Amino acid sequence: MSKSNIRANNLVYTIKEGQSARNILNGISCEIQHGILTTISGPSGSGKTTFMYALAGLIESLQGEVLYGDKSIYDLRNTQRDNFRLNNINFIYQHLNLFGFMNVEDNLKLNYMLRNEKVSKELEACIDKYLEIMNLGNIRKKEIQSLSGGEKQRVAIIRAFVSGADYIFADEPTGNLDKKNSLLFMECLKDIMKESQSTVVLVTHDKKILDYGEQQLIIEDGKLV
Numbered sequence: 001m002s003k004s005n006i007r008a009n010n011l012v013y014t015i016k017e018g019q020s021a022r023n024i025l026n027g028i029s030c031e032i033q034h035g036i037l038t039t040i041s042g043p044s045g046s047g048k049t050t051f052m053y054a055l056a057g058l059i060e061s062l063q064g065e066v067l068y069g070d071k072s073i074y075d076l077r078n079t080q081r082d083n084f085r086l087n088n089i090n091f092i093y094q095h096l097n098l099f100g101f102m103n104v105e106d107n108l109k110l111n112y113m114l115r116n117e118k119v120s121k122e123l124e125a126c127i128d129k130y131l132e133i134m135n136l137g138n139i140r141k142k143e144i145q146s147l148s149g150g151e152k153q154r155v156a157i158i159r160a161f162v163s164g165a166d167y168i169f170a171d172e173p174t175g176n177l178d179k180k181n182s183l184l185f186m187e188c189l190k191d192i193m194k195e196s197q198s199t200v201v202l203v204t205h206d207k208k209i210l211d212y213g214e215q216q217l218i219i220e221d222g223k224l225v
């Protein structure tokens with residue numbers, strides 16, 4: 001099932017606003033091809049983050065279907081779905097979701113800790129490599145809450161890079177980064193995709209990064225255009 005396409009079938013997500021209802025996702029169907037970079041762009045508030053949450057199995061009361069290969073992620077029971085996500089998906093959240101009271105290194109190893117897996121020498125070397133590349137070599141032991149916005153963003157990126165997940169969802173991963181670090185991110189992402197054939201879905205407004213997208217989706221008003 002890993003390394004398969006993701007298929008979204010007629011996704012509708014409705015919220016109540018006072019007496020009325022509003023469709024945040026308004027019937028989205030598409031196929032996310034495995035092993036390539038799919039970009040998502042569109043105006044603020046159009047539903048990009050919600051769509052990625054839907055694809056990653058994070059929305060309860062979603063209508064429609066999300067298939068990884070022939071497995072419907074919303075048909076999995078809660079713990080099974082959590083396990084599926086833990087083993088297959090890494091999400092770089094728009095608001096990063098790092099643990100402020102833990103240091104950089106422990107945040108980077110979090111997926112492995114949650115999976116009760118030993119941190120191998122290879123993984124340590126991999127973490128060292130990306131900390132070096134992203135110019136964070138000296139902050140391994142620092143607590144997250146003491147980092148700048150751009151430093152935090154790079155930690156969240158490295159966590160996805162070393163997660164070993166087949167599917168990476170990245171929600172405006174370069175939003176807090178300068179040009180140099182944005183390019184570094186893209187170079188590393190390309191290498192990782194080549195090495196491990198990961199599937200990457202990435203929301204961005206950055207034209208330079210959009211140009212890397214092999215499949216480019218645009219969302220407006222909860223619909224693909």
Ligand SMILES: Nc1ncnc2c1ncn2[C@@H]1O[C@H](COP(=O)(O)OP(=O)(O)OP(=O)(O)O)[C@@H](O)[C@H]1O
Pocket residue numbers: 015024042043044045046047048049050051094
């Ligand atoms: N759980 C929720 N409850 C109420 N409104 C929500 C909820 N989730 C999303 N929304 C609304 O749905 C719309 C789409 O939100 P979403 O975060 O998906 O947009 P976005 O395209 O990612 O925007 P941005 O570019 O600003 O990050 C917004 O109007 C937002 O306020």
Ligand SMILES: [Mg+2]
Pocket residue numbers: 048049050094171
């Ligand atoms: Mg968003």
